[in-house]
Ligand SMILES: Nc1nc2c(ncn2[C@@H]2O[C@H](COP(=O)(O)OP(=O)(O)O)[C@@H](O)[C@H]2O)c(=O)[nH]1
């Protein structure tokens with residue numbers, strides 16, 4: 322038995338788009354929870370992930386990285402970032418170690434300007450540096466912009482996150498575990514399923530298509546399988562904004578949609594650990610990103626059980 326007190330707390334991960342926030346969350350949890358793509362606005366909502374270790378429980382919040390509040394969707398993303406900053410025990414400010422801070426980083430620093438929680442500067446993607454000294458001017462530039470509690474270089478993709486975890490743990494207050502040991506997230510399975518579909522679309526398309534896609538789960542039904550066990554039958558609609566985007570998504574003879582469906586299904590089966598039957602539809606819902614009602618429904622359902 323250790324005599325160390327149990328620690329617990331809430332830690333928000335912020336930073337510019339593509340800094341690697343969602344990758345870091347997934348690596349910390351050892352599970353693919355947040356979707357990842359080399360495109361801005363991959364993460365649209367706050368993703369909660371709970372890490373339980375002997376003697377500690379950390380609730381991480383991965384936030385959207387956003388650069389301009391152009392649409393109603395963007396405004397809601399900004400609001401979710403603001404909320405994720407409230408009452409946190411610690412903030413991880415994630416930045417790219419391979420380049421000097423730019424306007425997007427400045428904007429992300431602006432969101433945390435008034436937070437009361439301590440902020441750790443986490444310089445990510447050090448695996449891309451051929452020479453670690455190249456990081457020094459980047460580090461100095463950030464340190465000139467605000468006070469950070471500490472500085473930790475990492476590779477969220479393939480590095481040892483032990484030192485980062487230790488820096489986090491020693492700053493968390495004493496407290497009980499808030500969730501059962503096996504609790505991974507408060508996100509409903511339906512939401513994760515819709516996100517996996519969106520991720521496969523992001524990987525398969527370019528330019529404006531990724532931004533114009535919303536996925537809604539229409540049917541989620543557990544059915545007994547003939548061979549025994551259960552199968553989850555999922556019907557989902559992919560909303561796009563234009564006819565042309567619909568054509569792109571469907572592809573020649575439905576080939577792209579089929580590929581997206583297969584990849585998403587495999588990912589769901591891995592996470593949910595059961596057989597899935599997935600059918601996808603594509604529908605044009607013009608300017609959904611500007612429609613309050615559509616966004617409300619998207620929010621509310623968060624694909625939770627109706
Ligand atoms: N080389 C390298 N790439 C990374 C690292 N972390 C994230 N990436 C890549 O950076 C891109 C953006 O990652 P993502 O986690 O979606 O960033 P987010 O927008 O901050 O959530 C993806 O292509 C990741 O694979 C890292 O440590 N090293």
Ligand SMILES: [Mg+2]
Nearest residue numbers: 342343363364
């Ligand atoms: Mg992300």
